[in-house]
Amino acid sequence: MASSPSTPTGASATRPGAITRTDPHHPPTTQEDTLATTPPGLPDRIQHYIDGALVDSANGETFDVIEPTTNQPYITCASGQQADVDAAVAAATKAFDSGPWPRMLPRQRAAILNKIADEVSALNDGLAAIESFDSGLPIRQARGQANRAAENFRFFADLIVAQVDGAFKMPGRQINYVNRKPMGVAGLITPWNTPFMQESWKLAPALASGCTVVLKPAEFTPVSAQLWAGIMERAGVPEGVFNIVHGFGESAGDALVKHPDVPLISFTGELGTGKIIYGNCARHMKHMSLELGGKSPAIVFADADVEAALDSTLFGVFSLNGERCTASSRILVERPIYDRFVAAYAERASRIVVGPPSDPDTEIAALVHPEHYRKVTEYIEIGKSEARLVAGGSRPEHLSKGNYVQATVFADVPPTARIFQEEIFGPVVAITPFDTEEEAIRLANDVEYGLAAYVWTNDVARAHNVAGAIESGMVWINSHNVRDLRTPFGGVKGSGLGHEGGYRSLDFYTVQQSVHVRLGDVHTTRFGATGYADGDLGLGGPSA
Template sequence: MKGMHYIDGKWLDSGDKLIDVMNPATGERVGTVPNGGKEEAKAAIDAAAKAFSSWSKKTVYERSELLMKWHDLLLEHKEEVAVILTKEMGKPLHEAIGEIEYSASFISWFAEEAKRLYGRTIPASHEDKRIQVNKQPVGVVVSITPWNFPAAMMARKMAPALAVGCTFVAKPAKNTPLTAVRMYELAEEAGFPKGVINLVTGSAREIGAAFTSHPDVRKLTFTGSTEIGKELMKQCADNMLNLSLELGGHAPIIILDDANLDLAVQGVMASKFRNAGQTCVCGNRIYVHRAIVDAFSTKLKEAVAKLKVGNGLDKDVMIGPLIDKEGYEKVDEHVQDAVEKGAEILIGGSGNTDNDAYFYQPTVLLNANHDMLVMKEETFGPVAPIMVFDEDDEAIRYANNTRFGLAAYLFTDSMSRGTAISEGLDFGIVGWNDGSPSSAQAPFGGMKESGIGREGGMEGLEAFVETKYISMKVR
């Protein structure tokens, strides 16, 4: 598949400057995209700025209608788009189809929710005054999205921005740009006016610098590492850009002694091993009450043993490849470090790197401790380390002992203990007996160094508007 830039309603290339898109399951090339930079980014922003005036003046019903056409086309072509996603990212096809459906849910949610973006009238302190509060689109929005959820992250940012009247410029990850290209083709088919949506591929550094320095850009939305998020935040300071940052995570899972073990194992499998552990909300540290650690670890090992590793397009595969050599080496380093420091491998613990493809066996480690890298850093791989605890307060303290605060999970059948722990966790998202808490209608985002702002829910809509206060003196 040959991808191109989409700027001001036209598909454009960058001559012979191309980026190869590789299948991480086979090491084979699956397509190319242009290796663009600051010039393409500037052209896309200029187009978005020009289109903003007319797009922002359309009624919310007109914008909603176009979004729903895009939504319908995306679902109509979901298997096709999912195959593209699996080829360039590696996740199993059933997960890729699920991601396309998840992406579409954001489009439909925001298409409807934007109709309820209300202002308000405030009682004035003088009889000859009236006070109104209005909501208006922030302006041109630029986005930088990650490789692990190339469809969902695009939709979660793009849909609310378009719904409230912003225009949009997207820069997808270099590993997985083809999914975004196909989504833009479907958006073009839906009928979005030229300049309203724009797509550029290429150098992250050049395009990012153009995004943060262009005077017509009013908001940057980014999902990625905390380190890159901090760099972008510094770059945005000169123009005081509005920011939404969804950054790194290091999610704890707490399993109390009164938990339903089958439900807990099910939740851990959903959180830990989806997308081969390459998710920002992935459970990275599992704290299990001493009284049930043997029973839980046995059940988890049995469940993990059933996971089939391989090419995401093959039948019954549940664990695809890691995205690249660097990702593989980090996972292996974490496992070897844990073993050196006393962890016991219950299952897994190794991988293979044939034909420039990087697969790691789903792994469960027992007797983990906080000296291990896997308990201190985000692994981004299919490794589940188990550490015991004795008291609820101890589990909360362990869970909060991180600079990240994106997602956390707990499993208990006690309303009292569950309420106390969920309220004590310093994380933006808490799954209580739920390993898959994300949904379009709920706010997604983190505390501490896991980001700024929220995506999804009403909060995800508010992220793309300005609040204007109008004081009127009347006779």
Template sequence: MGRAGQIFKFFAGEALRVGGEIVPSVRPGLTLEVTREPLGVIGLITPWNFPIAIPAWKIAAALAYGNCVVIKPAELVPGSVWELVRIVAESGAPAGVINLVMGTGSIVGETLVTSADVDAISFTGSVATGQAIAAKCVATGKKFQFEMGGKNPMVVLDDADLDVAVEACINGAFYSTGQRCTASSRLIVTGGIHDRFVEAMQARRRSLRIGNALDAATQIGPVVDAKQLEQDERYIELARTEGGSVFGGGRATSATEGFFLAPALVTNTTSTMTINREEVFGPIASVIKVAHYEEALAVANDSPFGLSAGICTTSLAYASHFKRHIQAGMVMINTPTAGVDYHVPFGGRKGSSLGPREQGTYAREFYTTVKTAYIAPGNV
């Protein structure tokens, strides 16, 4: 809720910062004006893992730039968006400006995507669904913005501060039960620090408190539902079958009802294993041992995704080189790959994102269209 409030406050200011340009013409007597206008009606399709924040950063941006909104939340978490839309509506939004529809993706989502009355689609969800929606948007001439999967690497070099590296990886891999598109699911570690890092990760992993997400002392809450729990367990078993050594990952008990899974660390993996190629979306991280920085960078870039990436190092030279050469939309230095600010662009490259960035001032690239006017003096 706090993040949603920050997002709306930021975009309230953005509504007054939609400027334009007056540009000299190459032809005598002409003046050029470049302005931005709203797109029209925006269809928003949001996921279950951030049920307030993601709808907030889509709704707030769309409204700030003058659009109307039709939002379809994930079926698992409609209540959060219901309350958010209610608050916006009761705060004075004109009738019809913000609209909530609920139902399955195959029916309600399909209607949004194919409707001639919807001018653009902003979607956050799986790669397969995003690609299918993109094809339909192209066919119907809709502008689109998609945030999809991630298989985010965290590189740990020999010169890293071990405590900093372990805490960054524990946070990035396991907090929020690993149910973040920016989670650190691939830990790429150089040989000189590998064994100490794995030992420290194991000790820290075993100390994590699993339980009721509403308890302030809890560090790892439940998996979202039975289907996701079964998916997590399939990936753990597949990692074991392909030769990985799995530590943790068993079902956990709690005083509250829910689908609880102990965080899993998978060692002795290679970059070609399924656990390092596909997004799991659970509290599971794999360790890939490499010889040196150059190999670490190559392995980090060897992925169909490119959302977030991190490096733990005390070397300014390595940090600077990594920032420039990693194929990701967001780069973290000595800090978790998950956890972003609301006033700067969010998004990736390759299979992680399609279309303009979300959040910050860059959101205007999606939610507005550009108009160029040529003005001659005459009788105007």
């Protein structure tokens, strides 16, 4: 991504003592150069937002939020429990049952959604600073998050005004139409990678549909979620329609999932938690949308544009610190170009700039949390015993503190390797050769996940045929994952169930009720009377 116009390319971050670079690949010389400065405007503490008010936990419980370049706590956050979730759900239920939000005309809700978008857009620089500081996202990638989040609200504002539901006529006899109604209170549980934007992906369609919501942000990165309260108030969202309960998955998240007055759950996170949510939703037959991560393959055939494939696959796995569910973390390369591809990939990866999140030259910054850092570095050590390490594999020498890891590349990775099979969710990639199209497809499908896939070839027929044979919810041909908000987003197998995006999001957050209206005589078999013929089932003949 490009630097902000207000920050010259190659300049260092606007923090005290920042260095100036002439070579973008030259690392800082001291750990002090990497230390972050707390963004201005943060509250003293993070609270829940329930029924239009910021409140502490009912029992006063809090937890520390840490900053990933030092792993030092810098703010406290309310830790939600059952009582807090009960209060938020009660407020959302009251707003749904007796408030104006579900009863507004689509155009009225759309007007408020557009106001939300305006408020979000105005936060761009401040939001980027908060997201970068809180999550470790490089500032050059954090910029623009507000605009992407705003676009989600504008998109669904347009969609609910333009939406058309079906009407089906049986001339002179019956008309049938679809009555779309909001589902109720939506429980939204969001992840810690690009948290504000991911929250917008769920909030925008849920609110557009007329639902009221309880948002449970990720506990690693709760700070930017606090911005939503002011945004909603300034945009004119009625009290109780939008609520936040912070806290841990096993307390706040579990209480939200199990709450009997929350009819649907949208969750983005890891597979193990998704399986628990799946089971807990069954008790109340809740509607679910589960996006559970991936181990996405990028298949590079010998006839592909190799330079374009290099650019795209490097970006696809190392952007966002590798903490992205659609990362092209397995690269399958056809044998004739395999050695050349591996050498070029390793050389490019070795020059990726690892540095502080606030430095605009940084391409990979600090991983979100020491717990996650331990997981990623453990996988790197496992990979060293399973495959050939060709780039990275350790902490950068100039960064002795914080959750930093080099861009790491393994080659000759067998499909039985754990680094081939398991989601790492960090800047680690596995490259594996193949000889035939059939082998490429088999390798692509030989994992538990099925979220995204990427196919690189100049053979049009092969591109379509291979894409269709891959077990994944989404495939990009000769591209990384450029989103079109109209298309379904979701996976198969261990990557989850259900799809959101475009009209499918509106389908998820609404009940589609079929209404049948009699217009004329309808034949009715008269049970208990005499004179009807054998075999007359009273179905009224042909349906149209």
